[in-house]
Amino acid sequence: MSYQIIPNIIFIFSVLGILLIILRHLPEAAINDSREIEEPSADKKLLAKGLPAEAFSKVKTNVQFWIKKTWIFILEAKDLKPHAAAGYRMKKIFSRSQPSEKKFPPAPITTHEVKNEQYYLSMIKLQPKHFEHYDALGKFYLEQGSLEDARDIYQYLASHQPTSPEFQARLAYCYYQTKQFEKAAEHYQKSLGLDSTQPNRYYNLGLSLEAGGKLPEAIKSFDQAIALEPKNSKYYLSLSNTYAKMGNTQKAKELLLQAQVFDPSNELIKSKLTKYT
Numbered sequence: 001m002s003y004q005i006i007p008n009i010i011f012i013f014s015v016l017g018i019l020l021i022i023l024r025h026l027p028e029a030a031i032n033d034s035r036e037i038e039e040p041s042a043d044k045k046l047l048a049k050g051l052p053a054e055a056f057s058k059v060k061t062n063v064q065f066w067i068k069k070t071w072i073f074i075l076e077a078k079d080l081k082p083h084a085a086a087g088y089r090m091k092k093i094f095s096r097s098q099p100s101e102k103k104f105p106p107a108p109i110t111t112h113e114v115k116n117e118q119y120y121l122s123m124i125k126l127q128p129k130h131f132e133h134y135d136a137l138g139k140f141y142l143e144q145g146s147l148e149d150a151r152d153i154y155q156y157l158a159s160h161q162p163t164s165p166e167f168q169a170r171l172a173y174c175y176y177q178t179k180q181f182e183k184a185a186e187h188y189q190k191s192l193g194l195d196s197t198q199p200n201r202y203y204n205l206g207l208s209l210e211a212g213g214k215l216p217e218a219i220k221s222f223d224q225a226i227a228l229e230p231k232n233s234k235y236y237l238s239l240s241n242t243y244a245k246m247g248n249t250q251k252a253k254e255l256l257l258q259a260q261v262f263d264p265s266n267e268l269i270k271s272k273l274t275k276y277t
Contacts, residue, residue, distance in 0.1 A: 115140070116140075117137070117140065120133060120136055120137035120140055121137070123136075124137065131157060131160065131161060134153055134156065134157055135153075135157060135166075135167070135170075137153055138150050138153035138154050138157070138170060141153065142170075142173075142174075147174055147177050147178050148178070150170075150174050151171065151174035151175065151178065154167055154170045154171035154174055155171060157170075157171075158171045158187070163194060164194070165190075165191040165192070165194035165195040165198075165201075166191075168187045168188075168190045168191035168194065169187070169188065169191040169198075169201055169204075171187045172184045172185075172186075172187035172188040172190075172191060172204065172205075172208070173204070175187060175208075176204065176207070176208050176211075179211075181208045181209075181211040181212035182208075182212055184204075184208040185205060185208040185209050185212060185214075188201055188204055188205035188208060189205060192205065197228070198228075199224070199225040199226075199227075199228035199229040199232070199235070200225070200229075202221045202222070202224040202225035202228065203221070203222065203225040203232075203234070203235055203238065205221040206218045206219075206220075206221030206222040206225065206238060206239075206242070207238065209221060210238075210241075210242055210245075215242055215245060215246050218242050219239065219242050219243070222235055222238055222239035222242065223239070226239070231262045232262070233259040233260075233262045233263035233266060233269065234259075236255045236256070236258050236259035236262075237255075237256070237259050237266075237268070237269060237272075239255050240252040240253075240255035240256045240259065240272070243255065249276060252276070253273070253276040256269055256272055256273050256276070257273070260273070
């Protein structure tokens with residue numbers, strides 16, 4: 001029996017040896033071809049990261065595939081199939097592709113479940129054209145303090161719904177919180193261009209302009225906020241701070257006194273007034 005197996009083993013190793021010799025010389029051929037190119041194109045810059053040339057990669061893949069097919073053929077033809085455990089491993093190695101798992105859309109999540117990031121992402125996957133799901137995810141990120149994630153969401157919404165003053169304002173808020181004051185002011189202005197009836201957005205625009213060092217423009221925005229909501233003490237307080245930065249302490253004091261009329265128990269206003277007595 002052994003005199004029949006030995007020639008088979010010699011035959012197998014001979015075939016594999018020839019294939020290995022071919023594989024061993026393929027990298028040298030690929031390297032020699034690449035040396036002829038003085039200026040590689042941008043698409044071939046991956047070669048600098050140690051990736052093989054495209055031609056070599058294809059040839060190597062094909063040779064490896066046929067080595068595996070030859071090995072399977074030899075095992076079957078010579079009746080040298082390995083035992084059950086080895087057979088399972090060989091099947092995993094030599095199979096051309098494993099059956100892919102079927103992908104189903106995520107199941108709807110009920111309102112009784114916790115509304116976390118995965119919940120909102122699932123709703124977006126189910127209804128990708130419904131912008132309210134993106135908005136809800138953006139609000140969730142804002143609540144969690146994930147400002148960059150929220151900014152990305154509202155950048156997307158503002159570009160796809162450019163006539164929405166709310167999305168522009170929320171994007172502006174994200175920029176303000178990440179200290180990008182110029183961009184914050186830009187998007188607050190876009191929001192007010194679409195809806196100029198919101199005093200708090202004029203106020204936020206004033207804060208963005210003030211933080212960016214544009215004090216005269218900030219004063220105009222605070223004045224607009226006061227014109228729309230004249231009894232809001234925080235508008236007077238911020239306007240007073242801006243005048244103080246410009247060196248107009250008299251105007252700053254007058255505005256603090258006006259703020260105190262609407263909010264007499266405000267400790268911050270009281271402490272600021274003590275500086276002018």
